[in-house]
Amino acid sequence: MKLWNKLFGKSEPSPSKPEVSSSLAQLKEKATEVQTPRRPPAAMTELVREVRGFDGHYLWVSSALFTPDGRRVLTGDSAGQLRLWDIETGNLLRQWEGHPRGIVKNRKGEYADIVNVGITSDGRRALSASDDRTVRIWDLDTASELMRLEQHDLGEIEIAALAPDGRHAVAGQTSRGTISGFGAKKLVVWDLNTGQSIYTLEPGHVCFSKDGRLHYARSGGDGLVIDVATRHELLRFATGGVITAFACSPNGRTVVCAELNVIWLVDVEGSSEDVEGSIDDQLYEGHTSVVTSLALSPDGRVMASASVDRTARLWDTSSRRETSLFSWPEACKCVAFSPDGRYLLVGGDGSVVRLYDVSH
Numbered sequence: 136m137k138l139w140n141k142l143f144g145k146s147e148p149s150p151s152k153p154e155v156s157s158s159l160a161q162l163k164e165k166a167t168e169v170q171t172p173r174r175p176p177a178a179m180t181e182l183v184r185e186v187r188g189f190d191g192h193y194l195w196v197s198s199a200l201f202t203p204d205g206r207r208v209l210t211g212d213s214a215g216q217l218r219l220w221d222i223e224t225g226n227l228l229r230q231w232e233g234h235p236r237g238i239v240k241n242r243k244g245e246y247a248d249i250v251n252v253g254i255t256s257d258g259r260r261a262l263s264a265s266d267d268r269t270v271r272i273w274d275l276d277t278a279s280e281l282m283r284l285e286q287h288d289l290g291e292i293e294i295a296a297l298a299p300d301g302r303h304a305v306a307g308q309t310s311r312g313t314i315s316g317f318g319a320k321k322l323v324v325w326d327l328n329t330g331q332s333i334y335t336l337e338p339g340h341v342c343f344s345k346d347g348r349l350h351y352a353r354s355g356g357d358g359l360v361i362d363v364a365t366r367h368e369l370l371r372f373a374t375g376g377v378i379t380a381f382a383c384s385p386n387g388r389t390v391v392c393a394e395l396n397v398i399w400l401v402d403v404e405g406s407s408e409d410v411e412g413s414i415d416d417q418l419y420e421g422h423t424s425v426v427t428s429l430a431l432s433p434d435g436r437v438m439a440s441a442s443v444d445r446t447a448r449l450w451d452t453s454s455r456r457e458t459s460l461f462s463w464p465e466a467c468k469c470v471a472f473s474p475d476g477r478y479l480l481v482g483g484d485g486s487v488v489r490l491y492d493v494s495h
Contacts, residue, residue, distance in 0.1 A: 183449070183459045183495075186478065187225040189488040192216060196482035198252045198469050202275070205474045209275070210488050211249030211263055219275065222478070222490070231278040234265040253297030253304075256345070262304055264295030270306045272327065284325050286332055294322075296341045296349070302327055303349075303363045308338040310354045310377070322351075324363060334366060340378050344387030350403075352381050352392060360387070360403060372403045380440070382429040389435050389452075393426035398440055400452060419450055421457050428469045432476040437493070439479055441467040447481045449493060459493070 192212040199210045207228065208220045215234035220227055234247035247267035254261050260281065261273045268291055270284040284304060295306035307322035322336040339353040352358040352374045360370035372390070380393040390401045398419035424444035431438055431452075438450040443466045449459035461467075465484030472479055482488040 183461075183479075184492040186490045186492050189218070189220045189225060189227075189490070190486055191218065191227060191230070192486040192488075194486070195465070195484040196469065196486070196488050197249055199480045199482045199488050200252050200254055200471050201473045201478070201480070202254055202258045203256055203474055204258055205478075207258075208480060208488070208490075209252050209254060209261055210482065211252045212486075213248040215247035215249060215265060215267070217249070217252070217261075217263055217273075217278075219278075220488075222473075229278050233263045233271060233273070234267050234269065250293055251295040251306075253295065255297065255301040256299040257301075260297075260301050262295065262297035264292045264306050266291040266293070268292060270295055270304055270325070272304070282327065282330050284323075284330065284332075286323055289323055290320065294340055296343050298327075298343050298347050298349075298363060299345055300347055302347075305336075305341050305349065305363075307336075309340055310338055340381035340392075342381060342383045342390075344383050345385045346387060348387055350381075350383040350387065350390055352378050352390070354378070358390065358392075358401065358403070370403055372401050374401065380426045380429045382431055384431040384435045385433050386435070389431060391429045391431060391438055393429055393440070395425050396420075396422040396442065396444070398422075398426060398429065398438075398450075400438070419455055419457075421448060422446065427467065430470045430472050430479075432472050433474060434476060437472075437476070439470040439472065439481075441470045441481065441483065443467070445483075449479070461489075461491070 194213040196210050196212050201208055206222055210218050217231055217233040219229040247265040249263050249265050251264045259275060261275045264270045268289055271280055272282040274281055292306050293309045297304050304325045304327055305322055308320035320338040322338060323332045324334050326333045337353050339351055341351050343349055349361045349363045351361055355376055358372040358374040359368055361368055374392050377394055378392050383390045390403055392399055422442040422444050424442055426440050426442045428441040436452055438452050441447045445463045447461040447467045447470050448457055451458050461481055463483050467483035469482045477494040479491045479493045480488055
């Protein structure tokens with residue numbers, strides 16, 4: 136929970152709209168105080184059916200993702216372990232130590248926490264990034280390490296993303312400041328053909344759309360859509376202040392941002408530099424603590440969110456109505472849609488990742 140612990144006590148966020156700022160100011164205090172009762176994992180709706188759980192991680196699951204064919208699930212946990220699961224049977228296909236303890240320790244000397252996983256569009260390679268300050272590229276079929284990305288002044292990694300074509304990776308920190316012994320926080324962009332870092336960006340949240348464009352929400356600044364290879368800024372859009380979760384739709388036309396426990400959708404549709412997206416007038420409110428993960432369905436009609444308040448939720452993006460709520464025994468840390476939008480993965484504190492059918 137290191138990221139959201141850092142957020143509280145900082146100055147008030149300064150989103151782009153006054154009404155957003157007012158809402159966030161009122162909700163920030165609630166985000167630090169409200170606790171939901173402990174309940175067993177369950178979908179609190181008739182429209183959602185639990186299919187199965189993928190059980191076996193040693194510590195909490197921090198990241199989960201479907202393979203592009205929708206047949207397998209890759210999960211990473213806070214013990215540095217990676218697991219590959221079969222969707223149809225629920226069987227564990229493969230497990231391996233992605234970031235073993237003791238090789239490169241984080242500053243607390245604890246297990247290496249995998250903060251993100253990624254998979255290329257052909258399903259052959261995977262990325263895992265950890266607070267052990269490394270990003271690793273894997274052959275997903277053999278679990279063999281193909282490449283290790285490191286930079287001596289990077290510090291502990293908080294966010295990472297893999298381009299669908301497997302040509303670039305981005306990793307680093309999400310918020311501004313300095314790291315003792317490492318200097319200023321930043322994001323590093325690597326060329327995966329050479330394994331070399333090619334440039335850096337200011338800290339922030341990142342994700343790739345299917346066309347390979349990087350959607351980048353700078354810490355405390357505007358959002359950008361970037362051509363990673365050319366470094367060309369394609370589009371600029373509005374974001375809030377202290378962003379805690381960020382995701383883009385597969386087609387890249389929409390992004391969702393969370394600032395503490397408030398979520399909003401940003402329309403970034405358009406291809407010219409003169410087109411700017413804007414924050415929707417109505418927010419998605421309902422979580423009572425920090426939002427940790429966001430995902431948009433392939434058609435962009437449904438949004439999923441996970442939170443420290445021990446819930447994951449589904450939202451209709453047109454009506455901005457909460458349609459489903461999932462209770463979790465501890466903090467909920469990751470959500471992901473299947474490529475066809477039929478299934479949703481939910482994971483968090485605990486050893487189980489649960490698969491839900493959300494097609495209805």
